[in-house]
Amino acid sequence: MTLSYETQREVELFLLNEAKLLDAGEFKAWLELYAPQGVYWMPSQPGQADAKNVASIMYEDHAILAMRVRRLLEARALVLTPMPRTTHLISNIEVTSDAPDQYVADAAFVYVEHQDGRQHIYSGRHTHHLVRRNGSFRIALKRVALLDCDGKHSPITIPI
Amino acid sequence: MTNFYKKGVLVNEEQDPVVRRYKAMLVERFGCEQAAAVLGMNRFNNIIYPNLIINAQHQQMRVTIPLAVDLTLIRFYCFRLKGAPDEMFHRAIRFLSTSGSPASMISSDDIEMLERCQRGLVKKASPWVNFARGADSDRRDSDGTVGGAASELPMRVQFEAWVNYLTQ
Numbered sequence: 001m002t003l004s005y006e007t008q009r010e011v012e013l014f015l016l017n018e019a020k021l022l023d024a025g026e027f028k029a030w031l032e033l034y035a036p037q038g039v040y041w042m043p044s045q046p047g048q049a050d051a052k053n054v055a056s057i058m059y060e061d062h063a064i065l066a067m068r069v070r071r072l073l074e075a076r077a078l079v080l081t082p083m084p085r086t087t088h089l090i091s092n093i094e095v096t097s098d099a100p101d102q103y104v105a106d107a108a109f110v111y112v113e114h115q116d117g118r119q120h121i122y123s124g125r126h127t128h129h130l131v132r133r134n135g136s137f138r139i140a141l142k143r144v145a146l147l148d149c150d151g152k153h154s155p156i157t158i159p160i
Numbered sequence: 161m162t163n164f165y166k167k168g169v170l171v172n173e174e175q176d177p178v179v180r181r182y183k184a185m186l187v188e189r190f191g192c193e194q195a196a197a198v199l200g201m202n203r204f205n206n207i208i209y210p211n212l213i214i215n216a217q218h219q220q221m222r223v224t225i226p227l228a229v230d231l232t233l234i235r236f237y238c239f240r241l242k243g244a245p246d247e248m249f250h251r252a253i254r255f256l257s258t259s260g261s262p263a264s265m266i267s268s269d270d271i272e273m274l275e276r277c278q279r280g281l282v283k284k285a286s287p288w289v290n291f292a293r294g295a296d297s298d299r300r301d302s303d304g305t306v307g308g309a310a311s312e313l314p315m316r317v318q319f320e321a322w323v324n325y326l327t328q
Contacts, residue, residue, distance in 0.1 A: 042263065053249070055238065055256045058263045071265055079272040152233060153262035155271055 003095055003103075011095045011105050014137050015128065019088035022159060027069040030159070035131060035138035036062055040159060042144040057149065057156065072158070079155045084115040086158050101132035109144075111160045122160055123147050178247045185243065207314060209321055219252035220260065230278055234271065236260030291315045 130137040186195035294311025307313030
């Protein structure tokens with residue numbers, strides 16, 4: 001389905017807003033972007049299609065994401081002390097739609113995290129499955145494919 | 161993760177149809193007595209000296225691999241219980257993602273602590289690391305030495321073992 005420029009722009013702005021909320025530490029508002037059945041998925045293998053039989057770096061439903069948000073806002077966890085400062089950069093956004101009010105946005109990302117004098121850079125592509133709700137969208141699935149998903153990692157704390 | 165550890169048993173375990181099915185399969189295969197013995201082992205993490213931790217209850221395994229004096233790799237695995245319902249393996253996978261991944265809300269603080277301890281050791285401010293916590297409340301029984309929840313007994317016995325290997 002060919003999308004109008006307006007619809008594409010709407011999806012782009014939604015993604016940019018998500019990035020802005022994460023960078024601003026507005027995690028509660030970030031969680032509200034997710035549908036009640038929404039899932040955040042960061043696979044551990046390139047091209048991973050199965051989250052049931054293969055371990056993931058993150059496979060979190062709304063309840064677990066809510067726990068993560070509480071933890072992010074508590075400012076007590078050692079790994080979040082001091083709180084990391086972040087930049088979520090999104091580019092090369094492509095939006096498609098196979099069904100009314102359902103959109104898939106594929107994009108490249110660069111994510112920079114700074115904490116206590118040290119900086120980590122993550123990159124890759126992420127895919128948002130969006131459904132239209134009340135004039136905006138809700139995330140049904142966000143799949144974050146890190147370039148080095150199968151590599152060794154230091155703790156990852158802020159959602160990418 | 162809702163069925164988390166509580167006093168050595170899984171909360172809701174009795175009501176859980178998957179666990180009930182697993183228990184029934186064990187009983188059918190090994191008989192009541194042996195099944196009870198297998199399920200009765202009431203431990204969470206089993207530390208196999210020097211660097212392996214096995215959690216049979218959630219089918220998890222963790223290996224600590226020192227790569228250099230200031231670099232440690234920690235690998236998490238989960239395993240399938242042969243013949244057990246597939247759902248149990250799916251749960252083990254979920255548990256691994258939740259408890260052992262780099263993004264885990266459970267282990268990432270532990271790993272951060274390990275890293276910060278290492279950074280502290282580099283400073284050489286103190287020549288000693290104090291592992292005395294709980295030493296006054298350790299008690300010996302026929303199985304060995306037992307310590308309280310926050311006791312540093314596991315560290316003490318591992319270093320004792322290490323000293324023994326070095327000096328034997």
